[in-house]
Amino acid sequence: MPPFTREAPSPRALLHLLFNGARAMDVVETALKLGLLDALEPGPVTLGLLATKYDLRPTRLYKFLDCLESLGLVQREQTSDALEAARYRGVPGLREAAELVLGAGSLERDREKYDWKALYGRLPETLHGEHSMSATSFDWPPRTPEQVEGFEASMSAGLGPILETFRAHASTLWPSEARLLDVGGGDGTLAEHLLRQHPMLSVDVYNLPATEALVARTRERAGLSAKRLGFVGGDFLKEPLPRGYDALSLVRVLHDWPAEVARSLMQAAFAALPSGGRVLICEEFRTPERLAAQFFWSYFLIGVDTCVSRLREVEFYLEGLTAAGFTDAHVLPGPFELVVATKP
Numbered sequence: 001m002p003p004f005t006r007e008a009p010s011p012r013a014l015l016h017l018l019f020n021g022a023r024a025m026d027v028v029e030t031a032l033k034l035g036l037l038d039a040l041e042p043g044p045v046t047l048g049l050l051a052t053k054y055d056l057r058p059t060r061l062y063k064f065l066d067c068l069e070s071l072g073l074v075q076r077e078q079t080s081d082a083l084e085a086a087r088y089r090g091v092p093g094l095r096e097a098a099e100l101v102l103g104a105g106s107l108e109r110d111r112e113k114y115d116w117k118a119l120y121g122r123l124p125e126t127l128h129g130e131h132s133m134s135a136t137s138f139d140w141p142p143r144t145p146e147q148v149e150g151f152e153a154s155m156s157a158g159l160g161p162i163l164e165t166f167r168a169h170a171s172t173l174w175p176s177e178a179r180l181l182d183v184g185g186g187d188g189t190l191a192e193h194l195l196r197q198h199p200m201l202s203v204d205v206y207n208l209p210a211t212e213a214l215v216a217r218t219r220e221r222a223g224l225s226a227k228r229l230g231f232v233g234g235d236f237l238k239e240p241l242p243r244g245y246d247a248l249s250l251v252r253v254l255h256d257w258p259a260e261v262a263r264s265l266m267q268a269a270f271a272a273l274p275s276g277g278r279v280l281i282c283e284e285f286r287t288p289e290r291l292a293a294q295f296f297w298s299y300f301l302i303g304v305d306t307c308v309s310r311l312r313e314v315e316f317y318l319e320g321l322t323a324a325g326f327t328d329a330h331v332l333p334g335p336f337e338l339v340v341a342t343k344p
Helices: 011-019 021-034 036-040 047-054 058-070 094-102 107-111 123-127 145-157 160-168 189-197 209-222 259-272 288-293 295-303 314-324
Strands: 074-077 087-090 179-183 202-207 229-233 247-251 278-282 327-332 338-342
Touching: 011 021, 021 036, 021 058, 021 094, 036 047, 036 087, 036 094, 047 058, 047 087, 058 074, 058 087, 094 107, 107 145, 107 295, 123 295, 145 209, 160 189, 160 278, 179 189, 179 259, 189 202, 189 209, 189 229, 202 209, 209 229, 247 259, 259 278, 259 314, 278 314, 288 295, 314 327, 314 338
Parallel strands: 179 202, 179 247, 202 229, 247 278
Antiparallel strands: 074 087, 278 338, 327 338
């Protein structure tokens, strides 16, 4: 079969697919559950072989595969009218993507706990400012203990790709016995994983005081000492960042704030770090794939005026770090790119 290529769907085709979104997800989830994606992604494989291997009716499977093809997830090659002879191949990364989006621990499933239905069908009046998300459904910054815990749990659920990037570049990020300040570090889950990988590292989570109990719970669960996984309560909007660290990380923090606040935090990082200190920024940069992954929050936050959650181009961070005084600002590749810079 030729290399997989496909044109972007026309507006009409895209809207057809979006209208059938629930049915489309049912098809993909079924393909994942049945194991079809395990055979389709390496491909090519004939319909007849798939039907025999998975004990499926060929004529029904043909229509099922049409659904996957319409979504751009499989490519078909048919040289005769015999259904069983049609050959199929899944796009690269299909099974991994299906597991990520539809698996038991997926971000999309986690987001379903939020009250998005408060906006559904009411977008016109929401856009006019006549309807909003109630503070009991979502408040920013989170205020109640329940809101704080729910938000931090959601952030922890999406750490997989970020951790993969940190692992890939671990040897270049900080000295072997470094002290790291994880600014806005949630419930300490990121710190916990980093400490497992780096026995000589110590991490303090800097976050609002309301999250201290969550970090303590993570520390206890991981069997770590307070010396290795510490907590510093504070508010980076109101006070300088703590000093005395070799490196400082801002992971999915800056996109939640206006440009002037994001720049001021990069300046605060420069002021807090010693000469030779490193700043690490991990964000969702503005790309078509990240916009798609961000669709839920873009939709949900239409009804929330206090949080915009901006996806910015990577140049914003590179330029901001340089303007703050850092040198050698550059991007390390990975599932979530990591921007690194050094204080001279």
